[in-house]
Amino acid sequence: MLPVTKPTLLLDKEKCLRNISRMAEKARRHHVRFRPHFKTHQSHEIGRWFREYGVEAITVSSLSMARYFAADGWNDITVAFPANVHEYELINKLAGKINLNLLVESPAVVRMLQERVHQPLGLFIKVDSGYHRTGVDPSDKPLIDSLLLEIKNAAFSFRGFITHAGHSYKARSRNEIEKIHRSSLEIMRSVKEYYQSKYPDVLISVGDTPSCSVLEDFTGVDEVRPGNFVFYDVTQSIIGSCLLDEVAVCMACPVVSTHRQRNEVVIYGGSVHFSKDSVTENGRVLFGKVVRLSEDGWLVEPTTLFVKSLSQEHGIIGGSAEEIKSIEEGDVLGILPVHSCLTADCMGEYLTTQGEVVRHFRYRPG
């Protein structure tokens, strides 16, 4: 058994490599560039595993994360987040060293970047393909024209159109994912067609994990940017992007208290470890799924056990009387996280099932 005395984020390297390999192979098959999003693992070491699969360009979600990966030799990075003009000093520093792409959706932001950034910069126009979180309305051609004009005036490089069909996270079947993916692709292709004569090198970049995991139609797409697939999680298994057995990270949490009269046990592992995302499955809200820890990893087996709530350091496990009865104080339970990106960010490091410690960007000495 791995040396677990407190909440520990286990990483099954083999599962992780299989997830990377499968996605890299799919991108190759479809002749689209694979620019994986590194916001899920946020780790130099795991980043290096991608190089073995031919990955040379990456996506991150903040300028600080770009700096972290640039420091490990990545020199082609897209920050898939609306450009934050306050960080112009870091933008200048990075853009002077690597091929840095930012996302814009407002002419005012391009003007502010022009005033403050004096290095070559690639810009993608963020398009809202249905998620309605960020991005320009693809039918608003005057806005897009004005963005293109500002980009030209500023002498930045226009790279293309980028979207994140994050509404696929609400899907619960292959059909639903397909419907979202198809409508998002249609929007992106029609924007590309509209501007292609004037901008022959315009790229289309898409990339949510559900669509990239499940579907095979990437016609017109130049680049995919999935991120979560590197680990997957309980939410992705419920969406239908993966099997539970493909989830590559698992929390190991000691049982500290048992309450058989209400079919609950308490683990050391709370919202400072898992974060506090939840997912609803068959009308039940859950914060994690329980698996059995083994000598060198974990086994996904049928079980009634699940994480029913989280407070700061406590997690409450519910389940059948019979299964709860079999758990004792001092046992260590495996928990597949609901949202692996947030759990990894909270934990700040991984323990591989081979016993090696792997650091996260936001490692916490405490």
Add this chain to the structure above:
Amino acid sequence: MLPVTKPTLLLDKEKCLRNISRMAEKARRHHVRFRPHFKTHQSHEIGRWFREYGVEAITVSSLSMARYFAADGWNDITVAFPANVHEYELINKLAGKINLNLLVESPAVVRMLQERVHQPLGLFIKVDSGYHRTGVDPSDKPLIDSLLLEIKNAAFSFRGFITHAGHSYKARSRNEIEKIHRSSLEIMRSVKEYYQSKYPDVLISVGDTPSCSVLEDFTGVDEVRPGNFVFYDVTQSIIGSCLLDEVAVCMACPVVSTHRQRNEVVIYGGSVHFSKDSVTENGRVLFGKVVRLSEDGWLVEPTTLFVKSLSQEHGIIGGSAEEIKSIEEGDVLGILPVHSCLTADCMGEYLTTQGEVVRHFRYRPG
């Protein structure tokens, strides 16, 4: 204006000191020991502020946190979490140096501690006074007797009975808080009375922020352990524990995108900064309340603006057309967090409104 380029946790030291002072004064007035819970601020420096108010003994929620504060000279620490037997090495190390109290609720755990811990150790029996998260059923005298016997056999020191009436967090009025507090106190007093002849030094320790903030009856209580009050947050203001103006921490987040057609703006500030707790007020789920940043802090003013959702790095602000229209990319918004303990834990450091950086236990170099 404070130098904010990315999500930053501001701390108003004056508000914080007033919160500490008010609670210390209340404990003094009621002749109960003030053993504040440090899990909210988790900071050496903020911990030192408590010393000025006569605080000598503290509460924490993990053994790692106990080690962190012991390193700053605190030598009387209760870990208000069911004892985790796997961490016996750290228990031995700490208990050899300071007065360390742990919580137990199972005879099996006391036996495991006896086998592994060879230093003086204080034990509280955790009592479930209605929250139903952890603790022994106060009517289960055979279980309590058996715990007391094991503690005696192990030659640990029995300190008393401890509870956390965490169900007060579900209260939404002074009356509801009072009802929970009264019933919790009754339970604790009756347990104390039952065992006092045999254990004349038995202590009663209680301590949720709502009850300690609002109520004045602490009859029979020896010690209070509130924690959140040091900062308070939006949830506590909705419960009725504090005014919004007493909340001592505020996130400062740059606006990166505006979407007037749907009355939303996007901030740089997501679940890796705030964590992902939410609270429901008047049927509306919210992840934070917007305040106006000023030269040296923030102002709580009437507003329709609130955080309506969070993803990993993005926060979505909703509000009236008029207020949304007044916000531009590059503005910086103040956001009072829904749950200050989790936000502080995610952020790992504070910037005081005087411009001083204050580190959190789980400081993140990234």
